[in-house]
Amino acid sequence: MNPKNILIIIRQAPYSSTLPAAALDILLTAAAFEQNITLLFMGDGVLHLLSEQNATSSGMRNISKALPSLELYEVKKIFLEESALHKRKIENEELVMPLATLSLPEIAEVTEKADQVFNF
Amino acid sequence: MNPKNILIIIRQAPYSSTLPAAALDILLTAAAFEQNITLLFMGDGVLHLLSEQNATSSGMRNISKALPSLELYEVKKIFLEESALHKRKIENEELVMPLATLSLPEIAEVTEKADQVFNF
Amino acid sequence: MILHLINKSPAKSSALEDCIAVLQAKKSTSAMMLIEDAVYLTVSQAGNEALHEKIRTLALPCYILKEDLTIRGLSLDLADCFSLVDYAGFVQLSLDYDKVQNWS
Amino acid sequence: MILHLINKSPAKSSALEDCIAVLQAKKSTSAMMLIEDAVYLTVSQAGNEALHEKIRTLALPCYILKEDLTIRGLSLDLADCFSLVDYAGFVQLSLDYDKVQNWS
Amino acid sequence: MQSFTLVIYGSPESQSSSTALNYARALLKSGHEIYRLFFYQDGVLNACSFNTPTQDEENLPVIWQTLIQEHRIDAVVCVASALERGIIDAAEAERYELPASNLREGFEISGLGQLVDGLINSDRLINFLP
């Protein structure tokens, strides 16, 4: 059976919800099943990419530390929404890793091509 | 000891949260302890007052049915935010019970006079 | 062809607006399905009416789960940009479209 | 004299706006205390900056819980309408004001 | 006939659990089948056997269980979510030296692989977010 195209979108800000951590766990499991994975950060989801996070006193999982290691899991298609950084006046240098961007029409296209979307 | 002035504000829409039901339970308990209670519906909270609700298939508690019986518990100060109905194009006749309204300056005053506010 | 499933009130989440922004960006034959607190969008109030207008301009179907209007005591007499469906209709729509995508 | 405690992001809740509306309606010596996701208000983006301006006009203190900025990796270099406090400061503020009122 | 995997993320207190339940009933009534129910995140609380609501509220775990047993549905509870939230089966009760299991009969604890398997092997995977 051909691998499925799975698109995982993270739109929620860190610490507001456990869904982004759930998304990461689905991603890692699907990667272990050798599915074809795309990860996209939209809207407030880009705040997960800020490099200075420190979860110690929050009781919640911080996914920013796991992101740079995703390549080890053969997850190479990681994008962020084009305007999301600019809107929040965040510079590329503040991110844990450099990422390619997608415009809204490109996001629409990636979404249409996916077999399944997890949009958290 | 003098009774405390307790203000309970319901601002969340029905079925979006269990907090409005929690507010009602606090109100009934405080009434049993003979505290001085004011109940205020603000913003989307006024939607609890719609008379046609039917919670059967939601799995969540519906507080609208309990409201008309609050007088039995000596809870007589029940208000709604002045502009909340108008903003939602809801007519007085659609409500489970008629209520007096408070303007924002009046709400500010009631809030200041309370010893404790539960704002859900 | 995606069925976009939205379950949050427009007062509490940008889910619907973000979904509309993507639908505006590229012509498609997708649809929106509003459940749970998202059905508060049908209440005629200022912020909602601006969203109704955006949905009209998109000219894509926007389905409302009838049961979620009923339990909230909201009117079933909807603006012309909406269509009512029950749970059986919701299931059928999930199959009519290629996939269901959540917005929360 | 109320300490208004707000814990939701302005993107997810009208809590802060509703609180400001009440504070605008009647002159008081109250204050706002922003914790958890409410600290996302400090990020300089369009919608937030309009709220910063409203807080400046109110001319009431708006405290930000430092720990909640730190765990989110947000800048501690805040706009002039905000003051940083730690948990000890938060406890002291709860006592300095007559009561603490939540907005969620 | 099409097959569905439903993923339930919300606790019995969230409306999303009831929505998933109503959706499950409607799809069975329309002649489709449920390949798997996957309870994830707070959704695992739907599998607790200790709930005894006193109020006039419905006991959602009991309603889920009835549906699962009547239709012999594969109902999987995510192990990581369950352990974090204090839902344990007999094996884990023994392993962690806890006095009893509180996993309701009809539910089974397993890994996220079962969600991905559902995605691969059923016609539709529907997420019910809280």
Place this chain on the structure above:
Amino acid sequence: MQSFTLVIYGSPESQSSSTALNYARALLKSGHEIYRLFFYQDGVLNACSFNTPTQDEENLPVIWQTLIQEHRIDAVVCVASALERGIIDAAEAERYELPASNLREGFEISGLGQLVDGLINSDRLINFLP
């Protein structure tokens, strides 16, 4: 020295539980006292004794318990919220014929009257909403 009642409405998965915990530590450090902790709504899940997180996450129920026992704090769990969510003490386990209690030691199940008593008899009642 002032006395506080803290009401915790959020589960261990919600940041509000950690916020309440940090606040509790800070007030004790400042020389004030906790009249009562009241666990309400999903907050009762902080009193579960079956949690065994496998990840690198903190076990919040254990951290609450440590604070409660070290400072001999009165920690009350709302009975209605607890029964709805499957948190039971030994008496309820017997009453409902369930195999064991899953209420963590240090916590006690009681009614909402304890919240109102906290409101009346302490200097400040602070709500930690999820």
